[in-house]
Amino acid sequence: MMAQAPSAIKSRSELRQRWAVLRPTSWRLLVWVLVAVLLVIPSLCFLLQAFSPRLFGQGSAWLTLANLSSAFHQGFARAMLDSVVVGVAAAVLAVVLPMGLAILVERTDACGGGAIVLGLWAVLLAPSYLIAVGWEEIVLRGGILGALGLWSPGLQHMILGPVGVAIVLGLKGVPFAYFALAPSLAAIGGDLEAAIRTHGGGRLATLRILAPLLLPALLSGFVIVFAESVGDFGVAATIAASAHFPIATYLLYESISTFPANFGVAAVVGWGLVVAVGVALLIQGRLLRGRSFAVVTGRGRSSPRRQLGWRGRVGAAGFTGAFFLIALGVPLVGVIFSSVLVPFEGLKLSAFTFANYRDLLGVQGLGGPIRFSGEMALVCGLAVVALGAVLARTMAAGRSGVSGRLLDLTLVVAVALPGVVFAAGYIFAYDLPFLTHLGIALYGTTLLLGMAYVANSVPSSSRLLLGPFTQVQDRLLHAARVHGASGARAWRQGVLPLLARPILWAFLLAFAGIFLELPISELLAPPNVVPVSVAVLSVLGKANIGEGTALSVVAILIVLAFVGALQVVFRFLAPVGWRKWQEQRVSVAEAEGEELASIAAPAFAPVAEASLREGGGG
Amino acid sequence: MTHISAVERSVEAGDLRKEDGVPDGTKAQVAAAGLTKRFGPVVAVDEVSLTVAPGEFLVLLGPSGSGKSTLLRMIAGIDRPSAGTIHLGGALVDGPGVHTPPERRELAMVFQDYALWPHMTAAQNVQFALRRRRMERRERERAARDALERVGLSSKESRYPGELSGGEQQRVALARALVAQPGLLLFDEPLSNLDADRREQLRVDIAALVREQGATAIYITHDQFEAFALADKIGVLDRGRLVQLATPEEIFRAPATPFVARFTGLAGEIPGVVEEVTKDRVTVSTPAGLLAGTPFPGFELRRGAKAQLLIRPSAVRFGDEEQVAHARVAPFAGSVAAGETVIQGEVIDAAFRGWGYEHVVSVPGGRLHGVPAARRIGPGARARLVLVSSGSLVAPAGSGETSA
């Protein structure tokens, strides 16, 4: 029996071995293929037209610099400068504010830490154009301040100009920076602080000495907010447009919207964004090089929480309250009011009406769009989270070295490119005759729309998941595997439940973004299909401003309701253990001198391989 | 069809699981040959070869940076060697083009920081390890309960790790490792994170439970006392190289290199110059006098060469009047016989240990620690120490500095 075909057995087991060896490489390959198909190819198809319009039938030249000079003629330089300046300002704001919030949540015993985190997710969920509109509703002469008799032209001028743009974008970027900073702050051992204090260093000295430890997280937060800001579209279309303050995305929008659409110039602007973000990443890399990444050792006591006196508490509450008021409350109030107040009548009680919402009920055919967008958001949201998790894991693992760094770069650049670039890119990439001949009829299908949705949301999602994934200790995975769990089971049972909360939030974020998404819906929606955002536009297109705004508010409420519902379901139905995800104090491996250690901070900068020499084992 | 697949499974390279999922005890041994691991330009493990017999308890001892953790991880399958082979139970699990993943190696591991899954209760953590055994759910629960009872935690089986103390968590990890009865158990400095009092208790439990199961164990630590207490064999690692693999007694009595000697405990060192070399004795001229010691195998000493005299704690004691009278005072010239010699010194520290006192004595050329006495000899007192040459070792000067 044993002698039966031993050679066959041997070769089969050999094959198994070889497959086992190849498997991680083939997974990585699959990931890259997905990223290429979803993100890289469409973007390239769009960007290449800056220099080669003939490629997709947009011109007669195979290679030309005409678009470049054309773009400069149209104020490309000024627009890029404005975008970069605003981006930097927004990023600075977005990094400074979370420091304060993170210190409050992680290092003091100020209560409401959970509420702060929740609030930050709400800030993430709110679309930027809506916040911009909200501010408009407040500071304009016919707006709320005016109705209250508090109108100030100076304030209006300030808010509806570069300063306002920077503020709106910066506030929107705060959650990203926060989620990058907080774990780092938490991970710095209390011993480090104690060492400084006992040697006579005051609070300033502590900050000065510890700041370099936070540098990776600070820089990565900075870069990501910068990328989000220069690529933002919503604010560009509202505030910047009418403020004689040209920014890059508006120039791109114009180039695409004219007829004949100038894809060449739009592509040049796209390159501008790519270069800007590339430079930011380069600077980040340069600043971080040569710095030891070791933030913590496993031995540190967990950081003590400072007790706040009553003055401290009041100050903390005031700071947090002010932040959320400005970031969220004010604009939301503005938006709601614009759909509830009767125009031209000032702020009287009689001027409140729900007529817009009533009329909305009478508008035909809204159920279809809501259902369609809801379904797409659900399915695509799941896809986004699945792919985002895989990408986050790839980047966090860091062992891929160059591959991980490249992935990082690709995703950050993708964040900077507005959705309309993907949308147009998808048309170019997937509406080609030779593809139809091959039988790959992707264009005009809901599948393509879904792919574009996913491509648009994955970069942000994977960034948000990167933090939690870096925090998960590899040891938990190893523990599962040495106890007999295959790779998949080790992940499923050992580690993913710990990430359940962040994954849920990432899903909800993707859901919200896709449900309300506009430019991609416009350009890629198949015939007979009307996503919610397009429905809003068509209602508005009939000059029903009030109803249009009411519809946008309703759409947002639907999203919020879904978010809330899912959170409740999770709270009551998920296994107890899943909710007990504690922020794992990231500990560096008990350094064998040459052992690889994962970076402590969930640095967006690629997880570098650090050698630690730990002096004197215990 | 099924028959062939069953056969295939048991013969499959590196997969030690048999048809019913229970390991074959006779094959559970470890053989590593030429294991090397490089991280870029740094060599963490350098051509290490060792074997572990079934049921043996091997302790890998070494300071931080000696590569012991890396070595263990390679045996576990978590890291892949850059060169060399590993056989587990006679089957090749790591070699050119071959790598069996950890889950197919039929082993279990206890980690330094417990590595319990925080979202599972203690019982669930332990049951996780049983999933590979294809048991009924009830059986699994019962086995887990038994395992937790054996480590003394039956009352805490529904607690979450966050609700348990460090010692309790490590016990759960121990139960988890033992419950599936794998042939090979790996321990990665499991006691380092525990308080001193818990440490000893758990060490005893580990020894007892492992022996009870008859499993083979590889245990790494930097604590020599732990190593000596637990091991059947000790492998000492220095900067990635295995410098000695022997029983604890042998390592203590006849360390292969000065590094091993230093790492396994010295009272102190005295520098000197070699006067006379014979096969099993070297005479060294030191500031404290002419002293004799045993040479290290493989470390050549010549007359006139600079040397260090490494003195074991067991080789030094205070001399009482009678002993001093019998023993010879170390001369400063001439020759000295094997046996005991007396040197002068001054006490500079006395520490109460409960059973008595340990003193630090300053002698010409160095300091000797841990010299015991029943009563306290105050700092400043002059004292005479008796040195035993068989407990002293002579190494060339500047050899084998500790990496710490």
Place this chain on the structure above:
Amino acid sequence: MTLQRHRTRRRFVALLGVAAGAGALLAACGSTSSSSSSTGANTAATKTVPLVVYSAKNYMPGVGTAFSNKTGIPIDLVNHSTGTLLTRIQAQASDPQWGLLWIDGAAACAALDDQHMLLRNFEPTTGKLTSLGKELVPADKSYIPTAVTIAGAIVYNPKVLPNPPTNFEQLLEPQYKGKVGMNNPAISGPTYTFVAGLMHQVGGIPQGESFFKKLAANGLQVFSTNKVTLTALLQGRIAMAIVQNNAGIEFAEKYPQLKVEYPKESTLLPSVICIDGKAPKAQVVEAKEFANYVYSAAGQRVMKSVNPYGGWPIMQGETPAPLLPPLSSLPVQKIATRYWGGQEASVTQWFSTNIVNG
């Protein structure tokens, strides 16, 4: 402990169940929604190729439904703004996916025709054009006019602005400083026709550029689209909005405080249908049938009922909706489509660089 596991497992299963249920529910609803705007004649028309219609006019889906009911030809409707549709069409240049385009603005179709993308020499036969309508038909019959609107009507609040301008050239007067708002022609196609018309009125492109520069110095505010401009009017940022007249009328209907005026010279903006010349034969045939339907009395009736302010009809025997003033009473001008169509790119670029962002 067993109870604990039970609970855990039950919760997990419940969670999965909820998720699965939600997914299934939405999937079921979704499948109906995606075919909701298709016509009822879908099932009968298994062999007929659907006609892909890109429409920016509010006539669809109403006219489309009526058409499908009458002829049994299903319609795949892509209903977006003119700008979006044109972007799509241009991006699809290597492999067009549309059959029929129905938008405002002949200039765009003229430009498409320049790229040899349109079906030429086709004219519907089911209705007779008025003399105005006949003037709008191009020489190579590459597009089909269906109605006219006016680009450049002003919407204003008489309480805030008791003296609206009667001539566009009056906009430079100090009394209108900072009170005028318009759309960005780079983004809103019909606005380009207004800009072109104004430039034509003042004598040509160079004179037009200097006019707009002066207008900008007089506090002109430029917004992205109709919606934003009209919102600005509501917010009080501007006192008068220059928009396409149908948007203006609908807006004024909703907010009775507002009024619509037509200063000299208002430019005619025809809404046109054009057909993809490279579409498969079956679709071309169906598109022709659609155009014929639009020209027919039945089609004109449906148009009027579905979108009364869509424009002044140009078929003989048709009357405009009541709220539309008689066309002959308005100071309208026509501009040379081909010429101005060719200038669109450079004019809008100039405008964006100098007026919007300058």
